[in-house]
Amino acid sequence: MPIVELKEVSAGYLDDIILKEISLVVNPLDFIGVIGPNGGGKTTLVRVILGLIKPFRGEVIWYQQTDKPLLGYLPQSNQNDRQFPITVKEVILSGLMSVKHFTGKYTKKDVQKAIEVLELMGIPQLANRNIGGLSGGQMQRVLLGRAIISDPQLLILDEPNTFVDNSFEHDLYELLKELNKKLAIIMVTHDIGTITSYVKTIACVNRNLHYHQSNIITQDQLESYNCPIQLITHGQVPHTVLGDHEHTHNHD
Amino acid sequence: MNILITMIENILSLFKYRFFDNALLAALLASIICGIIGSYIVAKRMVFISGGITHASFGGIGIAYFMGLNPVLGAAVFSVMAAIGIEWVSTKSNIREDSAIGILWSFGMAVGIIFIFITPGYAPNLMSYLFGSILTVSSLDLWMLGGLALVLIIVFTLFYHLILFIAYDEEYARSHKAPVNLIKYLIISLVALTIVLNIRLVGIILVISFLTIPQSTANIFTQRFNYIICLSILFGIIGSFGGLLISYYFNIPSGATIIFSFVILFILAKMIKIAQVKIRINKQFN
Secondary structure, eight states: OOSEEEEEEEEEETTEEEEEEEEEEEOTTOEEEEEOOTTSSHHHHHHHHHTSSOOSEEEEEEOOOSSSOOEEEEOSSSOSOTTSSOBHHHHHHGGGTTTTTTTOOOOHHHHHHHHHHHHHTTOGGGTTSBGGGOOHHHHHHHHHHHHHTTOOSEEEEESTTTTOOHHHHHHHHHHHHHHTTTSEEEEEOSOHHHHTTTOSEEEEEESEEEEESSSOOOHHHHHHTTOOOOOOOOSSSGGGHHHHHHHHHHTO | OHHHHHHHHHHHHHTTSHHHHHHHHHHHHHHHHHHHHHHHHHHTTOHHHHHHHHHHHHHHHHHHHHHTOOHHHHHHHHHHHHHHHHHHHHHSTTSOHHHHHHHHHHHHHHHHHHHHHHSOSOOOOHHHHHHOOGGGOOHHHHHHHHHHHHHHHHHHHHTHHHHHHHHHOHHHHHHTTOOHHHHHHHHHHHHHHHHHHHHHHHHHHHHHHHHHHHHHHHHHHOOOHHHHHHHHHHHHHHHHHHHHHHHHHHTOOHHHHHHHHHHHHHHHHHHHHHHHHHHHHHHHHO
């Protein structure tokens, strides 16, 4: 049974239709890389799945009827007030908001879980620090921790590598690979070169959505999907660049 | 030594006056209310919105005078409506929030002046609304302040984490299906009520200081929301009590002396912090 299905969804802002009749099925343990040009609707797609905007037409169907939280979300980073008086531990705990039914107190067990998540992110020493003192990479780790503390079925990441240092970028993808053994992931990214070694399938979003059932994609295919993205050429053979690229990334 | 004893006797003798007891109680309650709401305002950078609500409420005072109603009631209704209006406008992305606040800010003042001037007969003392009069608080004022303090303590204890998380990242809270709008409208209404009740004490011009200076002072020492609330209540009490005493001895309007002592506290705190940092840096070199 799928986790969520988008059925001929059209969505946008005010009277501007950005996504037109797109359909997508997300199954357990999927790892979907979402690519496409700026303004093509990648973030709109994410916001529709998150329920932050209501589609004009079509429907979003959630199939899992459990108490288990469905969603973890890592937003495009650095949009929030960095001087806001909140600690790292509190930000991580806020990932349990929907589980706590909003008035519940956070128990010792929850705090323990938060510490475990911080250890997984490699930043346990920051637990009681205010977010104001964090670097961009540290902040991104905190926000990823917030997204996974509830053990969601689906993790959505909107350009997780935007403000991240190189060392964390590699850790991040390895971590996602590990998480993908238990949950489905949808990741919006500009860095098409790197994603193909980790994602399983690719969704090209440019007002329409073309679902590509493989993590190897060629320039010709991108063009036929109406998805004008410049592939970064690493290999010798221009039309299988990303297949080749996958190889270059696996050695480390 | 004798001088000190006389001074303490003098201060203690103040408590013989009922009005001074009431003023102290009002200052205590205002410190609690403003400590809680002000911390939220400062954390969410809503100082300008709060200024807008404060001035808009003057429209309510004017209309209440014209209709022969209780001005505090008029101000309460008007400012809660203004607050909800601003909050609603700010969620609609096609209207610029700061411009909307500016319009409401001046419109409220204009409405107030118009209605007070067309009210026949007795013209109320505008000065008392602009600068407040904490020494003439009634027991009804005190009951209202006490009631609001109780409501705020209950709301912020029960929903502390929810309020904090929504304030920090509204969109994330929405993705968790948290009751974001309910909490936002509830709190902005409480902000409005806080402002209205404090206008009675320190006046329209000065109310914003009660909501920002103790909080900024607390923020010098801590970055944690719950500590900021507690510390700003403490600084609020120290500053307002000190201000009342200065007001009494030098016969200066209490609103001004309270704000003056808030600022003195702020400067002292800043100096202590700078000294602390210097000592810590020096320690690392030794």
